[in-house]
Amino acid sequence: MRKIQKLMALVVAVALVAACAAVSAFALNQTVESPESPIETPIETPDEPSIETPVDLSKLGDANNDGKVTVSDVMEIRKTVAELDANIVLEYADVNRDGKVTVADVMYVRMYVAELIDSFENLGNVETPDVA
Secondary structure: OOOHHHHHHHHHHHHHHHHHHHHHHHHOOOOOOOOOOOEEEEEOOOOOOOOOOOOHHOOOOOOOOOOOOHHHHHHHHHHHHOOOOOOOHHHHHOOOOOOOEEEHHHHHHHHHHOOEEEEEEEHOOOOOOOOO
């Protein structure tokens, strides 16, 4: 049973990499007004609490706020990073709590969904896979 779970986690991880590659290819074909600016979405917005406001750590990763961390959260965070229309709670998407939603957050949520990590604590100590 455990081998099946690990195999399923691997299949999900491979599917996520393929989906992210497709979104990346789509995003790269989009016209960008300022190519020298980084693709980051700042956390602070008038409608959302500032980054200094404590975030409910149990909701980290649940970017679409549906009560669970799934592939849907990965895709919504990915859309936000690609500056596409996404409806997420930015504070929950910023899993490494660096004040912005970036590809690193996508990677960490993807790793969580694939059960390669079991929490978003101590992310600086997580060995990240080379997905290039």
